[in-house]
Amino acid sequence: MRILQLHCDKIEYTPTEKEIKSAEETDLATKKFDEIVVAFVAVEEGDDSSVAKKAIQEILESMNKVGCKKLLLYPYAHLSSKLASPNSALNVLKEMQSLAQGLDVSRAPFGWTKSFMIQVKGHPLAETSKIITAKDEDETSEAVKAESKIKSFWHIMTPDGIMHDFKDFDFSKHKQLEALSKYESDKKRSVDESSPHVKLMKKMAIADYEPASDSGNLRFYPNGRLIKSLIENYVSEKIREYGGIEVETPIMYDSHHPSMESYFNRFPARHYSINAEGKHLFLRFSACFGQFLMANDFQMSYRNMPVRLYEITRYSFRREQSGELVGLRRLRAFTMPDCHAFCKDMDQAIEEFRKRFELSRQVILGLGLEESDVEMAIRFTEDFYKQNKSLIQELVKKIGKPVLVEMWKEKFFYFILKWEFNFIDNLGKASALSTDQIDVENGKRYNIEYTDENNIPQNPIILHNSPSGAVERIIYALLEKAAADIKKGKKPEFPLWLAPTQVRIISVKPEFFNYCEGLADKISSSDIRVDIDERNESVAKRIRDSEIEWIRYTLVVGEKEINSEKLNVRDRKTGEVREHVFDEFIGEVKNETKNKPFLPLNMTRRLSLRPQIMV
RNA sequence: GCUUCGAUAGCUCAGCCUGGUAGAGCGUUACCUUGGUAAGGUAAAGGUCGCGGGUUCAAUUCCCGCUCGAAGCUCCA
Numbered sequence: 180m181r182i183l184q185l186h187c188d189k190i191e192y193t194p195t196e197k198e199i200k201s202a203e204e205t206d207l208a209t210k211k212f213d214e215i216v217v218a219f220v221a222v223e224e225g226d227d228s229s230v231a232k233k234a235i236q237e238i239l240e241s242m243n244k245v246g247c248k249k250l251l252l253y254p255y256a257h258l259s260s261k262l263a264s265p266n267s268a269l270n271v272l273k274e275m276q277s278l279a280q281g282l283d284v285s286r287a288p289f290g291w292t293k294s295f296m297i298q299v300k301g302h303p304l305a306e307t308s309k310i311i312t313a314k315d316e317d318e319t320s321e322a323v324k325a326e327s328k329i330k331s332f333w334h335i336m337t338p339d340g341i342m343h344d345f346k347d348f349d350f351s352k353h354k355q356l357e358a359l360s361k362y363e364s365d366k367k368r369s370v371d372e373s374s375p376h377v378k379l380m381k382k383m384a385i386a387d388y389e390p391a392s393d394s395g396n397l398r399f400y401p402n403g404r405l406i407k408s409l410i411e412n413y414v415s416e417k418i419r420e421y422g423g424i425e426v427e428t429p430i431m432y433d434s435h436h437p438s439m440e441s442y443f444n445r446f447p448a449r450h451y452s453i454n455a456e457g458k459h460l461f462l463r464f465s466a467c468f469g470q471f472l473m474a475n476d477f478q479m480s481y482r483n484m485p486v487r488l489y490e491i492t493r494y495s496f497r498r499e500q501s502g503e504l505v506g507l508r509r510l511r512a513f514t515m516p517d518c519h520a521f522c523k524d525m526d527q528a529i530e531e532f533r534k535r536f537e538l539s540r541q542v543i544l545g546l547g548l549e550e551s552d553v554e555m556a557i558r559f560t561e562d563f564y565k566q567n568k569s570l571i572q573e574l575v576k577k578i579g580k581p582v583l584v585e586m587w588k589e590k591f592f593y594f595i596l597k598w599e600f601n602f603i604d605n606l607g608k609a610s611a612l613s614t615d616q617i618d619v620e621n622g623k624r625y626n627i628e629y630t631d632e633n634n635i636p637q638n639p640i641i642l643h644n645s646p647s648g649a650v651e652r653i654i655y656a657l658l659e660k661a662a663a664d665i666k667k668g669k670k671p672e673f674p675l676w677l678a679p680t681q682v683r684i685i686s687v688k689p690e691f692f693n694y695c696e697g698l699a700d701k702i703s704s705s706d707i708r709v710d711i712d713e714r715n716e717s718v719a720k721r722i723r724d725s726e727i728e729w730i731r732y733t734l735v736v737g738e739k740e741i742n743s744e745k746l747n748v749r750d751r752k753t754g755e756v757r758e759h760v761f762d763e764f765i766g767e768v769k770n771e772t773k774n775k776p777f778l779p780l781n782m783t784r785r786l787s788l789r790p791q792i793m794v
Numbered sequence: 795g796c797u798u799c800g801a802u803a804g805c806u807c808a809g810c811c812u813g814g815u816a817g818a819g820c821g822u823u824a825c826c827u828u829g830g831u832a833a834g835g836u837a838a839a840g841g842u843c844g845c846g847g848g849u850u851c852a853a854u855u856c857c858c859g860c861u862c863g864a865a866g867c868u869c870c871a
Contacts, residue, residue: 373864381805390844390862448870465871495871500795503869515871599871611871649871688828715828723832737830749831756831791821793805 180226180234180271181258183219185297186245186305190217192253192295194288201265202290212285216247217297219255220275222268226311231274234311239279241307250279252286265290333360334584336557340572342584353581358607359554360583375605375662376655377506379671383729384793385654386507393451395504395511397651400792402679405781407514407650409677411491412776414516414542414647421538423489423518428469430494431460438472438625449498451511462496466517467643471625474521479629484523484639485531491516495649507655508610514650521622521639523629528617528640529570535644536574536598539613542646543600545775546653547674550579552660553600553612558585563595563617574598593620594643602652604659605666612648612656661729670751672729676775679782681768682709683730685721687737689713695736699784705765708780714787726751732768 191211218238242250252272256262263271269289276286287293299305333345335356350357380386385403389396399407415425431453432439451462463469470488479486494512503509520535522528543553555578557571564571564586575582594616601609621627622638631637647653661671675681682702686695695711702709712721718735725733733749734740740747746759759767783789 377864388863394862497870500869502795502797502865502867505864509870513871517871606865609870614871645871647871652871685831687830690828717827717834718830720829720833721831726832733831735830739830747830791804 180223180230180309180311181221182234182238182309182311183255183258184238184241184307184309185217185219186247186300186302187212187215187217188298188300189213190215190251190295190297192287192293194291194293196292197290198292199265199290201269203269203288205288205291210285210287212249212251214247215249215251216242216245217251217253219253219258220272221256221258222254222263222271223259224261224263226263226267226271228271228274230311231271232278234309235275235278237309237311239282242282245302245305249283250285252276252284254287254289330588331558332586332588334586335360335581336571336575336584337581338576338579340575343581348581355551355603356554356581356583358603359556359601359609374505374508374608374659375665376508376658379658379662380507380654382793383658385658386651393511394501395499395509397507397510397512401781402792403654405679405778406654406673406677408778409776410546410647410650410653411493411514411516412778413545414650415489415491416776417538417542417545418489418516418518418646421487421534423487425489425491426470426473427490428466428473429463430492430496431462432468434459434461438475439468449500451496451498462494463492464497465495465515465643466490466492467519467621470517470519471621471627471641474519474627475625477627479521479639481523481629481631481637484629485520485527485642486639487518487520489516489518491650507651507658508604508608510649510651513652515645516647516650518644518646520642520644521627521629522642523631523637523639525640528642529567531642532570532596532615532617533573535615535642535646536577539600539615539644539646540577543613546647547657547677548602548612548653548660552656553602554580554583554609555598555600556583556585556611557596557598558587559596560587560590562590567596590619593624594618600648602656602659604656605662610652610655612652613644613646614648615642615644618643670729672731672752674775675731675768676772676777678729678731679708680710680728680730680780681707681772682732682734683725683728684709684711684734684736685718685725686711686713687718687735691736691741694741698734698736701761702765703779705769706777706779707765707768708778710780710782710784710786712786722749725749732764 189212191209193209194205194207216238220234238250242248252275254268254272262268272286272289276284335343335345335348337343345360350360380403383402384400385406386397386399389398419425434440434452448464450464453460453462470490474486474488477486491514493514495515495517496512498511499509504511518535520531522531544550555575557574559571597614597616599611599614601611603609618641621641627639628636629639657673657677661673664671684695684699686692692711692713695713699709699711712725714721722733729751731751733751735747735749746761746764747756748759748764749756
C-alpha cells in the first residue's frame with residue numbers, strides 16, 4: 180500500500196464519472212472539508228487486513244503529532260503500478276475506515292473520476308508519504324520456539340557405563356569432548372582466524388559461495404562435484420549392503436496438507452517457503468515427509484518389518500540463521516543420506532538401532548575420518564533410560580571413551596533417543612555428522628500401518644538415520660583435518676579414492692606427449708584418474724604445481740622412461756622417487772583405493788586445455 | 795537473527811588515519827627458453843576501488859543505508 184498524506188486547510192471534490200463498472204454508488208454533490216488530514220491511498224497486490232491495520236496505526240500516530248482529528252481516505256490509484264483488484268482494494272479501504280475509531284473519518288467514493296481542489300498547510304509534517312507492506316508472517320515452527328524451554332540434564336558417561344555429573348567430570352584428557360560440551364570452552368581463541376576449511380574449499384577448487392543465490396547455497400566446481408559424487412556413491416553402497424532400498428521423493432510439499440502441519444511443528448528447523456499457484460509450499464528439511472507419505476501407501480505386514488527406505492537428499496533445506504552459516508560446515512542447502520527403518524516394535528527397533536550404529540561407525544571410518552576425530556553425544560528421555568540402561572551402556576562401551584549425555588525429563592520432540600557423532604574442528608567447533616533417532620510419534624501421525632500377528636493394524640516405530648551426516652560436512656571435516664596437518668607441518672591430502680587427480684604425468688619434452696597420452700589411456704583403463712601436464716613450463720615448476728594440488732603420484736616421462744618402459748614415480752606422501760614396472764604401480768594405486776567407488780576424471784585431461792578455476 | 799569487524803585486478807594483499815580517481819606478488823596472454831623432481835626469462839593485458847545515497851570544488855579514502863563475507867552469541871546434518 181502506498182499513501183500520500185497531506186494535512187490540509189481545505190479540500191473539496193466532485194465525482195464526475197464512473198471509472199470502472201464496479202464503482203461505488205454515490206451522489207454527485209461536491210463535498211467540502213476543512214482542517215483535515217487527507218490520505219491518498221493506493222491499495223496494492225497482496226495488501227490485506229494486517230496492512231490496513233498497520234496503515235491506520237501509522238496515520239493515527241502522525242495525526243496525533245499534528246493534532247488533527249479529521250481524516251479523509253481518498254482512493255488514488257496513481258501512486259502504484261501494481262494495484263490490487265478493485266474489489267479487494269475497496270474492502271481494504273472500508274476496513275481502514277472502520278479501524279479508525281475515535282476519529283471523524285470520511286471516505287471518497289471508489290471507482291470514480293473526481294475533480295478536486297486542495298490547500299495544503301505549510302508545516303514540515305504536513306506532507307508525508309508511506310509505503311506499507313504485510314509483515315512477514317512468523318512461520319517459525321512451534322518446535323523451534325519451544326526448544327528454548329527444554330529442561331535437560333547433562334552428564335558424561337564413561338565406557339564402564341557410569342554416569343558422571345557433568346560439573347565434576349575431569350576433562351583434562353578429553354579436550355575434544357570438552358569442546359563439544361562447551362564446558363569452560365576456551366573463549367580466547369585467536370579471533371582473526373577464520374574457519375580454515377573455507378580457504379581450502381576455494382583453493383582446492385571444490386566449492387565457493389554463490390552471491391546470486393541465498394546464503395548457504397553453494398556452487399560446487401568440478402572437483403567438488405566429483406568428491407561429492409564419490410562420497411554419495413560410497414554411502415549409498417554401504418546403505419544398500421545394510422538393506423536400505425533407494426527411493427526418490429519430492430523436495431517441496433504443501434504446508435496445508437493434513438499430515439504436514441503437525442509434523443512441521445514438531446521439527447526444530449526453519450524452512451524456506453514458496454508460493455505458487457495459490458499453494459503455500461515449503462522445501463523439505465530431510466527425506467522424512469516423502470518417505471513417510473510413501474510408507475503410508477505401502478501394504479505392510481509384521482513379516483516385512485523392518486522396512487528400510489533410503490534416499491540421498493540433494494537437497495535438504497534448512498533456513499538456518501544467517502550468522503550460523505559457515506562454508507561447508509553449516510549450509511542452507513545440503514546433501515544428506517536419510518534412511519528410515521519402520522520397525523514393528525521396540526525390541527525390533529533396538530536391534531535395528533544397533534545395526535545402524537555399526538553402519539554409521541563403519542561409514543565414518545571408510546570416509547577417511549578416525550575414531551579420535553569424533554565425539555559422541557547421546558540424548559534420551561528419562562523414561563527410556565530407565566528401561567534401556569544396558570543398551571546405552573553398550574553403545575558407550577563400543578565407543579570406548581567418555582560420551583556426552585543429555586537427559587530430558589520428558590519427551591520433547593518426536594524421538595525418545597538420539598545419538599550423534601560430532602566432529603571437532605580447528606577452532607574447537609563441534610558439528611554433528613552421523614545420527615540416528617528412535618521416533619515413536621510419526622508412525623501414528625502419518626497413519627503408517629502394518630498388520631501384526633493377530634491381524635491388528637499397528638503403527639511402526641521409525642528410526643531416522645544418516646550414517647555419514649551431510650556430504651558437504653564430510654568434505655568440511657576432511658578439509659579441517661588437512662588444515663590441522665598443515666599446522667603440524669605435515670603434507671595435507673585427500674584419501675586417494677577421493678582425490679580429483681590421482682596420477683599426473685609430466686612430459687619432459689613436447690615430443691613425448693603422444694607417448695604420455697598412450698600411457699594415460701593405459702592407466703585410466705584401470706579406473707584411475709590420470710591427467711597430463713604438457714604446459715610450456717619447467718619440470719620443476721610442474722612438479723611444484725602437482726604438489727600444490729595435493730596429487731599423490733607424479734610420473735615424469737622422458738627419454739629414460741620411454742626407453743626403459745619403467746615408470747618414474749614421485750610419491751608425494753613419502754617424498755621419494757621410485758621406479759616401478761607398470762603393473763606394480765597400478766597394483767599399488769588399486770590397493771590403496773580398494774572397496775571404494777570410482778568415477779573418471781572430471782576435467783579435461785590436458786592441463787593446457789583447462790580453464791583455471793582457482794589459484 | 796543480534797553484537798563486532800571486513801569488502802581495492804581472476805587470487806592474496808598494500809594504499810584510506812592526514813580526500814586530488816591506484817600499486818605489488820601470483821595467475822592470464824604473447825614471445826624467448828626444450829627443460830629431469832617444489833617457482834627459467836622478457837613483455838603485455840587486466841580495476842566505474844562491493845552496490846546506493848550524503849558531505850565536499852573534488853570521495854577508493856569521511857558519514858549513512860544495503861548486499862555479501864568473517865568472528866562471537868545461539869543452533870544443527
